[in-house]
Amino acid sequence: MDRSDSVDLQxxxxxxxxxxxxxxxxxxxxxxxxxxxxxxxxxxxxxxxNYAVDSDRILHSLSYTxxxxxxxxxxxxxxxxxxxxxxHVQLVSKISRTIARFLGLNEDLIEAIALGHDLGHCxxxxxxxTYLSELCEAHGIGxxxxxxxxxxxxxxxxxxxxxxxxxxxxxxxxxxxxxEIHVPELSPKRDKTFDTFDEEMARKDQDPSIPLTPMxxxxxxxxxxxxxxxxxxxxxxAIRLNLIQRDQLPSVCVQRLGSTNGTIVYNLVTDLxxxxxxxxxxxxxxxxxNALKRLKDFNLTNIYLNKKIKPDSDKIKQLFYVLFERYLxxxxxGKEASIIFTEYLRDMSEEYLTNTRPAEIVxxxxxxxxxxxxxxxxxxxxxxxxxxxxxxxx
Numbered sequence: 001m002d003r004s005d006s007v008d009l010q011x012x013x014x015x016x017x018x019x020x021x022x023x024x025x026x027x028x029x030x031x032x033x034x035x036x037x038x039x040x041x042x043x044x045x046x047x048x049x050n051y052a053v054d055s056d057r058i059l060h061s062l063s064y065t066x067x068x069x070x071x072x073x074x075x076x077x078x079x080x081x082x083x084x085x086x087x088h089v090q091l092v093s094k095i096s097r098t099i100a101r102f103l104g105l106n107e108d109l110i111e112a113i114a115l116g117h118d119l120g121h122c123x124x125x126x127x128x129x130t131y132l133s134e135l136c137e138a139h140g141i142g143x144x145x146x147x148x149x150x151x152x153x154x155x156x157x158x159x160x161x162x163x164x165x166x167x168x169x170x171x172x173x174x175x176x177x178x179x180e181i182h183v184p185e186l187s188p189k190r191d192k193t194f195d196t197f198d199e200e201m202a203r204k205d206q207d208p209s210i211p212l213t214p215m216x217x218x219x220x221x222x223x224x225x226x227x228x229x230x231x232x233x234x235x236x237x238a239i240r241l242n243l244i245q246r247d248q249l250p251s252v253c254v255q256r257l258g259s260t261n262g263t264i265v266y267n268l269v270t271d272l273x274x275x276x277x278x279x280x281x282x283x284x285x286x287x288x289x290n291a292l293k294r295l296k297d298f299n300l301t302n303i304y305l306n307k308k309i310k311p312d313s314d315k316i317k318q319l320f321y322v323l324f325e326r327y328l329x330x331x332x333x334g335k336e337a338s339i340i341f342t343e344y345l346r347d348m349s350e351e352y353l354t355n356t357r358p359a360e361i362v363x364x365x366x367x368x369x370x371x372x373x374x375x376x377x378x379x380x381x382x383x384x385x386x387x388x389x390x391x392x393x394x
Contacts, residue, residue: 009047014111016049027280029216034109034167037155037194051108054170058112063119063153069370070118071125073234074309075316076384085125088230089118095269096225100218102273104296109218113173114208116144117222120149122367124316126304131320132366139328139359149367150174151201157256157364161352168194175201176212179224182296184289186220187281189213202386203323220282224272231295232257233265238303250298256291259343268292312384324362325392331358339377340365 017032024030036043043053058064067086070323074082093114100110122128122144133144151171172192191217192200204210214220238244249259257264271288284292303309330338334391344365345353356364366374375383 001219011156013047013049020106025217025278027217027290028103028170028220029109030234031106031108034169035194035391036165038165040165041118049108050131050167051106051170054112054164055108055115057164058116058119058154061119061154061158062222063158063368064115066368067118069372070121070123071128071269071371072078072230073125073304074237075124075127075371076312077241077309079241081240083230083233085118085121088233089115089299091229091233092117092222092225095265096230097224099221099225099269099273099276100269101215103221104274105218105221106216109169109173110222111220112170113177113199113222114225115179116154116166116170117155117226118146118150119153119174120146120151120367122146122149122313123369123371127310127313127316127319130361132324135324136359136363141363142368143208144363145204146367147175147177148201148205149364152364156352156356157368160347161349168192168197169216169219171329172197172215173222175204176214176219177223178212181211182227182289182293184286185281185283186213186223188220188241190215190254195298212342217280217282218313219297224282224284227292227296228265228268228272231268232261234299234303236261237262237315239297239311243306243308244302248302250297253291253298256288257295263314264295308348315384319374320366321380322379322382323374323377327362328358331361344368 015028020030020032022153029051031049034054036050043050048056067089068084068086072083072085072088093111096110096114098105099105102106115378116351122132124131129144129146131303136142136144151174154166154174155171175197200210200212204212214223235244235246235249239246257267265365268284268288270284273286275283275285283289307313327340328336330340335341340362345361369377
C-alpha cells in the first residue's frame with residue numbers, strides 16, 4: 001500500500017490545533033474558532049487550518065496580483081527602488097508575524113489580514129482615493145474608503161461576484177486596519193458576529209469618522225504593524241528621491257527611534273512587544289508613541305503633502321472624473337462594447353449585478369485598476385508625464 005494512503009491528514013490538522021492550545025497565549029485566536037459566512041464541507045473535513053486557507057485564497061486572488069502595479073506613496077516616478085503596494089503588504093506581513101510569534105498569537109490569521117488589508121486601494125494611492133471619494137459622494141454612494149473596499153473586493157467582487165468566503169476574523173481585521181489613525185494602545189472588541197460586522201460596515205460606509213476596533217489581538221497587531229512598516233520606509237524613499245534629507249528628521253524622534261528604516265522598525269517592534277507581552281492589549285510605551293506620532297506628522301508635512309511629488313496631480317484628478325463619467329454613461333446606455341462590460345462585468349454573478357448600483361459598479365471597476373491600466377484607458381493627450389530624481393531635488 002502507498003504510504004500516503006495511510007497518513008490521516010485531518011488528524012495532523014487536529015494535532016496542529018492542539019499545539020495552538022499548548023503554545024498560544026490564552027488571548028490568541030484559535031484556528032478552530034474561525035467563523036465563515038457560509039459553511040464549507042471541504043474545509044471542515046480537510047487538513048488545512050482555517051486562517052491558512054484564508055491566506056491562500058487572498059494570495060491567489062486577482063486583486064492580490066494587481067498589487068504589483070499600485071502606488072504606495074510615490075507615483076509616476078522613474079525609480080525601480082521605490083516602494084510599491086505589493087512590497088508594503090509583504091513588509092506588514094513579516095513585521096506583524098514577528099510580533100505575533102513573540103506574543104503567542106496566530107501567525108496565519110496575521111498573515112491573512114496583512115495580505116488582504118490594502119486590496120481596496122485604487123490607482124495612485126491616497127490621492128486617487130481622494131478623487132474617487134469625491135466622485136462617489138457626488139453620485140450618492142457615500143465616500144470611498146479603501147479598507148471597506150478591501151472587504152468588498154474579497155467578499156463581493158472576487159470570483160466574479162461570488163467572493164472568497166473568508167473568515168469573520170480575517171475580514172474584520174481588514175476592515176479595522178486603518179494605520180493612519182494614531183492610537184497608543186488597542187484592545188480588541190471580541191464580541192462580534194457577521195451581523196454586527198455587517199452593521200459596522202454599513203455605519204462606517206455612511207460616516208468615515210466612526211472609529212473601528214478589531215475583534216482579535218491579531219487584528220490589533222496588524223494595525224500597529226501597518227504604521228511600523230511604512231513610516232521609516234517612506235522616509236528612505238523620500239531621501240532616495242532627494243525630497244528630504246536625513247538630518248531634517250526631528251531630533252526627539254531620532255533619539256527614541258533612530259534615523260534609518262531598519263532602526264525605526266526594530267525599535268518600534270521591540271517597544272510594542274515589551275509593552276504588550278501577556279496583556280489583553282497591543283500598546284507602545286508613552287514615549288515611543290509620542291515619538292512615532294511626531295514622526296508621522298513630519299512625514300505628512302514633508303512627504304505626503306509635498307507638492308513636489310505631485311506635479312501632475314491635477315491631470316490625475318481630471319482622468320478620474322473623465323473615466324468615471326465615461327463608464328457610468330456606458331452602463332446607463334448599455335454600451336456592451338465598453339470595457340466595463342467586456343473586461344469587468346462579463347460572467348459576473350447575478351447577485352452582484354442585481355444588488356450593485358451603476359455608480360457602485362464604476363467605483364469597484366476603477367478601484368481595482370492598476371496605475372498603468374488606468375492610464376491606458378485615458379485619452380493620450382491627457383496622460384501625465386513621469387518624473388525623475390532630479391525633478392524632486394532642491
